[in-house]
Amino acid sequence: MEDVKAYIESGILELYVLGDISPEDKLQVEQMAAQYPDIKAELNDIAASMERYADEHAIEPAGQLRQKIMNSLLVNLGDDRNFIKQRRHTDEEEFEDDKIITLPQRTQFYKYAFAACLTLLLISIYGLVNLYSKLQDSNIQIAALQADKTRFANQVNLMDSQLDMYRDTSFKVLKLKGMPKSPGAAMVLAWSPVNKKVMVDVQSIKLPQHDQKHQYQLWALVKGKPMDMGVFDNPTGKDTAGVKEMKNVALADGFAVTLEPTGGSINPSLDHMVVIGQF
Amino acid sequence: MQRREKIAAEALYDMYSASLYGVIVRIVIHEELAEDVLQETFIKIWNSFNSYSAEKGRLFTWMVNIARNLSIDKVRSKDFRNQGKNQELENNVTFIDEQRNTVYNPELLGIRDMVANLKPEQKSILDLVYFKGYTHVEAAEELGIPLGTIKTRLRMAIQQLRKYFNE
Numbered sequence: 001m002e003d004v005k006a007y008i009e010s011g012i013l014e015l016y017v018l019g020d021i022s023p024e025d026k027l028q029v030e031q032m033a034a035q036y037p038d039i040k041a042e043l044n045d046i047a048a049s050m051e052r053y054a055d056e057h058a059i060e061p062a063g064q065l066r067q068k069i070m071n072s073l074l075v076n077l078g079d080d081r082n083f084i085k086q087r088r089h090t091d092e093e094e095f096e097d098d099k100i101i102t103l104p105q106r107t108q109f110y111k112y113a114f115a116a117c118l119t120l121l122l123i124s125i126y127g128l129v130n131l132y133s134k135l136q137d138s139n140i141q142i143a144a145l146q147a148d149k150t151r152f153a154n155q156v157n158l159m160d161s162q163l164d165m166y167r168d169t170s171f172k173v174l175k176l177k178g179m180p181k182s183p184g185a186a187m188v189l190a191w192s193p194v195n196k197k198v199m200v201d202v203q204s205i206k207l208p209q210h211d212q213k214h215q216y217q218l219w220a221l222v223k224g225k226p227m228d229m230g231v232f233d234n235p236t237g238k239d240t241a242g243v244k245e246m247k248n249v250a251l252a253d254g255f256a257v258t259l260e261p262t263g264g265s266i267n268p269s270l271d272h273m274v275v276i277g278q279f
Numbered sequence: 280m281q282r283r284e285k286i287a288a289e290a291l292y293d294m295y296s297a298s299l300y301g302v303i304v305r306i307v308i309h310e311e312l313a314e315d316v317l318q319e320t321f322i323k324i325w326n327s328f329n330s331y332s333a334e335k336g337r338l339f340t341w342m343v344n345i346a347r348n349l350s351i352d353k354v355r356s357k358d359f360r361n362q363g364k365n366q367e368l369e370n371n372v373t374f375i376d377e378q379r380n381t382v383y384n385p386e387l388l389g390i391r392d393m394v395a396n397l398k399p400e401q402k403s404i405l406d407l408v409y410f411k412g413y414t415h416v417e418a419a420e421e422l423g424i425p426l427g428t429i430k431t432r433l434r435m436a437i438q439q440l441r442k443y444f445n446e
Contacts, residue, residue, distance in 0.1 A: 049437055
């Protein structure tokens with residue numbers, strides 16, 4: 001008991017209350033206080049007196065400070081974790097200093113709107129790519145159709161000109177017949193003295209095959225003399241032309257074909273005559 | 280109290296702000312800075328309330344120690360020392376006068392009859408420690424008195440207060 005009294009009188013309890021004490025001494029005082037009720041009572045007395053003393057020296061701070069400090073406590077700049085812990089309240093209940101922010105809902109909306117836009121964009125790109133490939137296909141088809149159309153138009157024109165030839169009453173049809181050397185040879189041509197036109201019916205040509213260095217040459221017999229009417233080839237399978245127009249002549253007794261070197265000759269090689277026909 | 284609702288904060292402030300401010304303003308002297316310290320004090324009290332337990336002692340003792348520590352920190356901070364330097368020359372006279380007023384104005388200090396019960400040497404030591412932020416070791420050096428004497432006088436002063444308040 002003497003120890004406790006001496007401890008009390010040492011003045012350490014006063015220093016403890018004044019906060020002017022080392023951490024080790026502080027711990028010791030707290031242990032002693034927990035152990036001895038007298039010390040605890042003494043401590044409380046000292047603290048109460050100092051509280052009264054501070055009370056006597058109290059100075060009222062400026063009035064506006066109260067609101068400022070209240071705000072800083074309730075908004076709580078200090079520690080967010082504490083803030084969340086203290087402020088247990090539901091959405092329905094609002095604090096005076098609550099900052100009502102409806103933004104989260106809006107951002108949610110924008111999130112969905114963005115997703116929708118992105119989806120639409122992707123669908124559009126897919127659609128465009130699809131359409132583009134279809135357009136390409138269509139263009140190719142159109143080109144093919146146009147080529148066909150041109151071919152048919154050409155053919156129709158050709159047919160027309162052939163038909164014109166048959167309609168024209170001035171045309172005379174002459175069948176050229178094979179010579180003794182080439183009895184199977186034959187061909188048909190039409191001549192209009194009025195138009196001076198000579199047309200060879202290509203489909204009708206039945207002449208012996210010739211090599212690359214030779215061509216057939218048509219001659220008109222004018223008053224017994226041969227006159228050059230141009231060269232032509234033996235028709236190949238690819239040839240679609242129905243008739244071939246040769247050079248013009250107004251007067252002729254007959255026509256003949258000879259085999260000549262490519263490009264034709266000035267005078268016919270009579271040895272190589274294959275067909276002849278006379279009016 | 281632990282739920283720290285608005286009412287609790289207001290009650291805490293209304294009950295203790297004047298007492299705490301009395302201690303703070305005597306250490307810091309500057310009213311503007313003292314107001315800052317009072318705010319810091321309440322924020323610290325508020326945020327560390329969980330660390331206070333009634334078993335360790337009176338609530339006010341815990342709070343006033345927070346206030347005193349923050350005040351001393353402020354006095355020793357760069358902020359505070361710059362405060363003096365930044366004063367314009369022409370303002371110096373009034374500034375010093377204001378300081379003197381804060382320190383020596385009896386009304387501001389709230390000194391009452393009971394002061395008469397304290398012997399001057401007791402009061403000076405008590406005020407040095409309690410209101411000036413001195414440690415008892417610093418007070419001993421300041422006054423040129425042995426540590427033991429300081430402790431005794433401190434105890435005597437507080438004993439005197441207890442007697443006065445209990446009457």
